Amino acid sequence: MNHSGDISSKLRRRGYRLTPQRMMILEAVEAADGHISADEIYARVCDRYPHLNISTVYRTFELLKELGLVTETDMGDGRVRYHSIRKGHHHHLVCQNCGCIIDLDEAVLLPLKDALFRDYGFDADLKHLAIFGRCSKCR
Amino acid sequence: MNHSGDISSKLRRRGYRLTPQRMMILEAVEAADGHISADEIYARVCDRYPHLNISTVYRTFELLKELGLVTETDMGDGRVRYHSIRKGHHHHLVCQNCGCIIDLDEAVLLPLKDALFRDYGFDADLKHLAIFGRCSKCR
DNA sequence: GGTTTTATTGAAACTAATTGCAGTTACAAT
DNA sequence: ATTGTAACTGCAATTAGTTTCAATAAAACC
Numbered sequence: 001m002n003h004s005g006d007i008s009s010k011l012r013r014r015g016y017r018l019t020p021q022r023m024m025i026l027e028a029v030e031a032a033d034g035h036i037s038a039d040e041i042y043a044r045v046c047d048r049y050p051h052l053n054i055s056t057v058y059r060t061f062e063l064l065k066e067l068g069l070v071t072e073t074d075m076g077d078g079r080v081r082y083h084s085i086r087k088g089h090h091h092h093l094v095c096q097n098c099g100c101i102i103d104l105d106e107a108v109l110l111p112l113k114d115a116l117f118r119d120y121g122f123d124a125d126l127k128h129l130a131i132f133g134r135c136s137k138c139r
Numbered sequence: 140m141n142h143s144g145d146i147s148s149k150l151r152r153r154g155y156r157l158t159p160q161r162m163m164i165l166e167a168v169e170a171a172d173g174h175i176s177a178d179e180i181y182a183r184v185c186d187r188y189p190h191l192n193i194s195t196v197y198r199t200f201e202l203l204k205e206l207g208l209v210t211e212t213d214m215g216d217g218r219v220r221y222h223s224i225r226k227g228h229h230h231h232l233v234c235q236n237c238g239c240i241i242d243l244d245e246a247v248l249l250p251l252k253d254a255l256f257r258d259y260g261f262d263a264d265l266k267h268l269a270i271f272g273r274c275s276k277c278r
Numbered sequence: 279g280g281t282t283t284t285a286t287t288g289a290a291a292c293t294a295a296t297t298g299c300a301g302t303t304a305c306a307a308t
Numbered sequence: 309a310t311t312g313t314a315a316c317t318g319c320a321a322t323t324a325g326t327t328t329c330a331a332t333a334a335a336a337c338c
Contacts, residue, residue, distance in 0.1 A: 121275030136260030192288045
């Protein structure tokens with residue numbers, strides 16, 4: 001269940017370091033079931049390791065994103081949320097009226113991804129996406 | 140060329156008021172060629188009408204968005220940009236490596252919009268969208 | 279025109295996120 | 309084991325955007 005080994009080497013191979021802060025933040029993201037905000041991670045890690053700065057949390061997420069270990073989604077509620085990539089790709093339909101969130105299968109977006117690649121040579125990063133609109137109830 | 144008449148009635152019909160601030164902000168958005176940030180609008184309007192508050196700019200954009208007069212796009216550079224709807228719909232491919240922006244025809248997204256409606260009953264608001272990824276040069 | 283109602287504004291406080299910098303520390307090389 | 313150095317951290321300041329609230333002013337009604 002513990003992946004700190006391969007993450008550690010993944011970091012080191014690129015010249016990054018595995019610090020206690022990073023370990024604890026990564027652990028907390030893996031432990032979280034679902035999408036979690038920087039604030040929430042900060043609060044959870046602070047319980048056990050009080051001397052942590054919120055900016056370190058943001059910078060760690062930046063790094064984890066770069067390494068492809070987490071994805072970032074803006075659900076439109078004013079705070080960005082993060083999600084471990086090991087828990088699978090998925091997307092969201094966010095209703096602008098009632099705020100409900102519908103999980104979306106990746107397959108629906110594949111035709112778009114293909115079209116962008118074919119027509120524009122653009123490799124779209126659709127790992128995590130939120131599409132806004134109106135759900136069936138609110139239409 | 141002047142639309143303040145029909146905008147004025149559009150506002151009043153919904154119980155909103157046409158204030159000098161709103162007129163000047165809307166004028167500035169129409170005059171801008173392309174996407175413009177709240178800051179830039181604020182600076183431009185302030186030249187002629189110095190007693191304007193930045194929060195009024197944000198609130199006005201919120202309102203104009205609601206009325207469907209402008210759209211909002213996050214190009215990923217840390218500030219949201221606005222665009223008059225009268226200058227046409229379009230979308231963007233934003234390269235996460237070199238930062239270049241490719242204009243995208245609306246038609247490419249129609250199949251996705253249709254699929255979301257058909258499969259999920261979700262009416263996606265794809266008026267303005269930025270898709271991130273890697274352009275042909277940076278792949 | 280004058281009065282009233284209530285949407286709107288400006289100012290200031292606040293939140294989420296980012297940045298610059300000086301001091302610290304992981305870890306590779308000795 | 310010690311050292312050198314570049315990566316990293318905490319702190320404080322900054323930025324984009326939002327919210328609160330008292331004062332103001334559109335526009336509807338007389």
